Amino acid sequence: MSTDAVLRELLVRQLDHWLPAALHRSRRATLALAYAGSDVGGAEAALRVVAEFADRLRGRRLTVLVLADGGADLPARLGAAEASLPADVAVHVVPGRPDRLPVALKAAGAAGAPLFTVVDGGEPEPALLAAAASGRPAEVLLVTAPGRSLRPALTGAGFPLVTEVELVPVDGGPARLFGYATGSDRGLEAVKDALWAVDEYAGVRYRDPADPAGRLLDISLDPEPGPLRRELLAELARSGPRTVTELRRFAATSTVYRAADANRALASLLAAGAVTRDPEHGRLGGDVLISAGSGAAAGSSA
Numbered sequence: 001m002s003t004d005a006v007l008r009e010l011l012v013r014q015l016d017h018w019l020p021a022a023l024h025r026s027r028r029a030t031l032a033l034a035y036a037g038s039d040v041g042g043a044e045a046a047l048r049v050v051a052e053f054a055d056r057l058r059g060r061r062l063t064v065l066v067l068a069d070g071g072a073d074l075p076a077r078l079g080a081a082e083a084s085l086p087a088d089v090a091v092h093v094v095p096g097r098p099d100r101l102p103v104a105l106k107a108a109g110a111a112g113a114p115l116f117t118v119v120d121g122g123e124p125e126p127a128l129l130a131a132a133a134s135g136r137p138a139e140v141l142l143v144t145a146p147g148r149s150l151r152p153a154l155t156g157a158g159f160p161l162v163t164e165v166e167l168v169p170v171d172g173g174p175a176r177l178f179g180y181a182t183g184s185d186r187g188l189e190a191v192k193d194a195l196w197a198v199d200e201y202a203g204v205r206y207r208d209p210a211d212p213a214g215r216l217l218d219i220s221l222d223p224e225p226g227p228l229r230r231e232l233l234a235e236l237a238r239s240g241p242r243t244v245t246e247l248r249r250f251a252a253t254s255t256v257y258r259a260a261d262a263n264r265a266l267a268s269l270l271a272a273g274a275v276t277r278d279p280e281h282g283r284l285g286g287d288v289l290i291s292a293g294s295g296a297a298a299g300s301s302a
Helices: 003-025 041-052 071-083 098-108 126-132 151-156 185-197 226-239 244-254 259-272 296-300
Strands: 028-035 061-068 089-095 115-120 138-144 161-169 176-182 204-207 216-218 275-278 289-292
Touching (some): 003 138, 003 161, 003 185, 041 115, 061 071, 089 098, 098 126, 151 176, 185 244, 226 275, 244 259, 259 275
Parallel strands (some): 115 138
Antiparallel strands (some): 161 204
């Protein structure tokens, strides 16, 4: 399985979360899918997901925009998937690169209603991200080449919650940088769950851009916590003592890990003496205060 297949699985899983919520919230919504190349496999998978929600689309209006350099045959390539859609779904195929997305979204009247934007291969240009942020609410999934963090551009566009991860093929193929931005805690939680639930035999590993060591992580429902331990220790060094709730929030919003993974990492750090807790005994609840301990160096190398 390639990085493209993993990315399609992530898109399908996130659409399963986003679409019912969008249809419940509003009578109209927009799904925008923009591709820098001619591979529209993700768009075909997305249309199949939309078809599965046909019963919930009654009385609603979903607009699906597909932008790609597919030439004149692009509509025909999507035809089979589009044929299974109910009349409540309007599909507009626009030849071109992702930089045409702002114009396409404006023409579709996407602003002010739920908007989920997927950009595969495009650059996080301010105009593109501003258009993606015009939904109420808005979510964006951005895939590009690694080498810099997507977080500044996404937060600068007005998205308060951002996560990013590098997808690294084990066969030495080119890595891809996956970024997701939203204003919804539930949306962020859903994409984190999806990241760790995709096929563990996909031939792809993750690298957290926030991890200074750049350790590669196997996909697993219970991911290896070493990088998270280091990131939690670094956060405690920067900010001083933090409650378990605050560290769970840090893990969810500033690393590739989930909030629940912070509890496992903290338990390991406590056992190694890398951190201390107040109170010293009892359940590791949200109000327990965590401080860096004398064994922090040992914990960071674990």
